[in-house]
Amino acid sequence: MSGVSRRGFVALAGSGLVLGLPAAAGSTSPAGQGLNQPFLRIAPDGEITILIKHLEMGQGVSTGLATILAEELDADWHQVRSEPAPFNPALYKHTVFGMQTTGGSTSVANSWQQLREAGAVARAMLLQAAAQRWGVPVVELTAHRSRVMHGATGRQLGYGELAVSAARLPVPSGVPLKSGDAYTLIGRERARLGSADMARGAVTYGIDIQRPGMGVAVLRRSPRFGGRVRSVDDAAARALPGVRAVHRLPQGVAVVADDSWTAMQARGLLKIEWDDSQAETRSTPELKAEFKRMAASGEPGIDALVRGDAAQALAGAAKVLTADFELPYLAHQPMEPLAAVGEVRDGRCEIWGGFQSPSIDHRAVVRILGLPPEHVVLHPLPSGGSFGRRATFSADWISELAELLRAQAAAGDVRPVKLMWTREDDITGGYYRPMNLHRLRAGLDAQGRLLAVEQTIVAQSFSPSMLKPGAPTRPDPFVTEGHLAEAYDVPHARVRWVKPNVGVPVHTYRALGYNHTTFSKEVLMDELARAAGQDELAFRLAHLGGHPRHAAALRLAAERAGWGQALPAGRALGLAVQEAYKTVVAQVAQVRIEQAQVVVERVVCVVDCGIVINPGTLRAQMEGGIAWGLSAVLHNELTLDGGRVRQSNFHDAPVLRLNEMPVIEVHSVASDADPTGIGEPGSVPILAAVANAVARLTGKPVRSLPIRLDGSASR
Template identity: 85%
Template sequence: MSTAVTRRRFISLAGAGAGLVLGLPAEAVEPPAAGGLSQPFVRIAPSGEITILIKHLEMGQGVSTGLATILADELDADWTRVRSEPAPFNPTLYKHTLFGWQTTGGSTSVANSWQQLREAGAVARAMLVQAAAQRWGVPADELTAHRGRVMHGATGRQLAYGELAEAAGKLPVPSGVPLKSRAAYTLIGREGGRLGSADMARGAAAYGIDIQRPGQRIAVIQRPPRFGGSVRTFDATAALALPGVRAVYRLPQGVAVVADNSWVAIQGRALLKIVWDDSQAETRSTPELKAEFKRLASAGDPGIDALVRGDAAQALAGAAKVLSADFELPYLAHQPMEPLAAVGELRDGRCDIWAGCQNPSADHRAAVRLLGLPADKVTLHLLPSGGSFGRRATFSADWISELAELLRAQAAAGDARPVKLMWTREDDITGGYYRPMNLHRLRAGLDAQGRLLAIEQTIVAQSFSPSMLKPGVPARPDPFITEGQLAEGYTVPHARTRWVKPDVGVPVHTYRALGYNHTTFSKEVMMDELARAAGQDALAFRLAHLGAHPRHAAALRLAAERAGWGQALPPGRALGLAVQEAYKTVVAQVAQVRIEQGQVVVERVVCVVDCGVVINPGTLRAQMEGGIAWGLSAVLHNELTLESGRVQQSNFHDAPVLRLHEMPAIEVHSIASDAAPTGIGEPGSVPILAAVANAVARLTAKPVRSLPIRLDKTDT
């Protein structure tokens, strides 16, 4: 089975006449090897095949196609000869230029790589043209490039890129190469096929869970049933007696069972007899935690101010009308379709790890530290992943740390066999990490003219930011908790938003759309309630408070127009709307909803996106549709609850996601823009929560302030 190209193999290819091998920035590229430049973003083989290396994780969002499109357009490549491949682990060359390390997240992949890949493609094209000019003895400005060929119009001569790659790779890398204008794009903005789709359709794409190494065994870990618990004693006699179980190891994270295959490993794990130490464990149930969050919101704890504008308390005291509301959202698991899995091999003083890493810099650092090896002796073979939604991006590198601990335990026992560490679906749902449970307490005041005068917002939620969790760090607001709050999105003269951090032992981490996935809900539902209190239409009320946000207003108007806002609807239907800017992308959504036999049915969603230049309309549409489905899962189903510290859900039967028959008809419209592209992986998932809640509130005449939506028998 194929795996990611390693740095060692890559340099050997570059030194074996592999054609043009180019990467940017030029000052970071190593000296040319025979046949090209090492550590590139693009390789052009003598055969004419073009390989574009993708520094961000492909986890289903289509980034490998989008990023390849950017470079291929500037290169004037023949798209039928283009393929993509994960870039090797090399934080010097492939770091995220905003974050400073090699990672994927925050819907930034296209925005972060846009200029970088355009320059790489333009420089490669210029070098190919120069190689042709030298071969023909003509000025380079007489030549043009088109669909993988360099042409001389005056004589009709043509050369394919593959024929020029070797010579081009020996030329100096030029600087200041002009980039295309938007009018000259041939691939960007057009709907093209997704790279690798055939392999995915026939099951040939290799993910971490697919990797097989010679002599490989499978391991699963029994982790504490309560967060913060640990192993007091264990008896592995019965497990070791099971045919196919090869070893049992006590690890800091629990007890690992190593076997010939996953079925035997799981069966062996069930035979372990473990006594747990819960003295440091979280033992509260969800109702107790909810009560604690409410107490914290009411206790007068000043918390940490995240935004202060004017004097909210005084303005509220003089407001013509004041509304108060609490909004509650539960813990949520990421539930990627591919559960966590990684393969490791430790022998001869070096370690190789195969995994779909979202944060490879953190994963590599953890493996190096735990194995006690030099950094250059630990190689990450980066693979695509079958979903993540933030789960693979833990700063603690928890799953790679588990693998490193297991490899170390095996080595101490004299075992150098490769091992695949697997998480089952149940492990994923019960074992952390989660979207934080949170409580939003809002008080909002209107003036006599029905304008929003003041807002006070208290958010009680755990932090997953490493900088917030270090002891001795001065208190400051966590932007991942408060981003997207009401006072950021609408004009309000007086505002105060504070964050109160509860002391809870449930592990939390990044989750699709970070803070926006909960702040958008409270913000947009509160705006609907304020509109009703002011006696105004929900759309008109929003537009009246979006003077400082013209992109929001434009997207909202278009979505409302396409959805038929204000027009007569079939009986028993209602519309709800919401808008949010996340990661510099504005998304407005209108949901048409009915209630049938006590269940919320979302019939139709109109979605408008302003994300700058659209790289691929098909990918944009797919990401909005997928994001809406993701959000609807949270609206209709998703909720993790604790009983005495134990997670009560375990798999899709009691932690369901949206089913096909529940998927609404979706229309996606984009706003034409010449601005640089922004992210689309996460923003589409957040407005739908409030849009549906607002439609349900219209149907039932009752506020919807918690998710998932639970109707009573009287709701129609």
């Protein structure tokens, strides 16, 4: 798209936000105190504010997206700041998902063209304003670091000096965009915007919000998923000094107090009898046995892929391998537990929080409170992590707050309230990465080439379309994406999804389906290579004829890791590759075993993600993703006992510790392709890379996570 998007522009009148009608070419952008567009404000003092439509949750998107616009604007980076865009789907919706949301590692890819055009339009308007002021042709002017210059006379004007007059000009169309060789910001490493504020704790998150007269609320939820309140005795809780109210909600019982400590203390005094007639009451071993039965019995499922005749090809294969892979439920465990502040007054509702899908959250509040949509105002804030937890399709945590606000209003209390989840609430409260079982049968021909594969995946779905009554009639792509036959050359393949009936709430989790399919298919590829008597790298490369990006990334990662070279005693390398969200990541892990514990010493990571916006952010996302994946490899697991989650906090649901972090080398593949996502792809190959290294050390395949070498098993 070479022209400029003509969808709605924004104007500021004083400090209030005024949404204008969509601007057509030739119209003027209303002028407040400077140049104002949907994604950009330039103040008369030269400060440049770039509005970020995607949630900043630690991934650095506020810096990456600002860089894209600032590049086309020719801005002085030292004058650039960013802030969350307001809730306004008409202006800030995801152009693919159709609503205001963040997810799928799409923020940069989705905003790339949009922000380039916004920056180019603003630059053109500033140049035109200078041309009119000086009475010279605009072609004689150049822009650089937030200044417009006239080479013939040496005159210069800062963007701030031109902002007001530029805002009065017609909005141009067809503004040309820069070529890659002209970039001065994109591709250069720079610190994140606001990093100093983060370092000194000055960033305001949902959990930090304070409002006059605000109360703090916590919920007591059923210890079993699907349980309901049968009766509650709240006398002791109400008697505690500082307790304002106790409300029975659809989701449980809420205690509102003057502060969080009092609310938590009072919650512990509630005497609740639970109705578990509709609750999930099975334990993890029972669920595992049920998943295995479903995989083995020919339970009705849905084919996600049928290529050739896998059953017949396997019957004639020279060698056949069969393997089951098991992965547990996992909690998201963001550092900032869920928290939001709400206030209902004079027929209006305002909510402050880190909304990952504000369109869904807004819709839920409107429905529960029965207010006109324009009377519900969301104030987006950055969040201290999410990994998918804040983006539930049910808007579960924001719905809880809305139900609480409704209960308060019914009781005549219009004071604001902060709803908080504790760490224990987070880990025991559901919406996990689904537990899943993969059963794979793969066959080799007489020449050691992959001939056929059958893959059955037993896993719950978190897709709204799959949760409706009745059996699904089509496969869930979030369950099967990343399967073995997706990238590797195999003439006969069948991939099948079997949906179990389990009452544990599940939802999107970093890298969605790839976080389990990558593990099973990359571990099996190692096992197949050994069965064929071939090197694991060479075997993969021989089956990647249709995917040269995968092959190139693998070769580079193996070369940088020293694949095939002698290693110190007691060490082994394991490798894996995956494409997720159009980004290819290959990783090689160097591992040793010490006192029956897996120690990951070094990881080499190669990324092919198109144009790299900021090498520092790329490196940070790969390092963070690897740490995330290592938590799943070494520690993470949620188990049920009679339907109750056994784990509750970091002491028994640990994440990777600093002393466990390996040395990580990150390399990117040079590319001039449009940028793709980096928030999630780096977290998945490490699962299999470590497992494959451990298998080389022990001589035993690793087919379940977390890896346990001491013989212990899930409870």
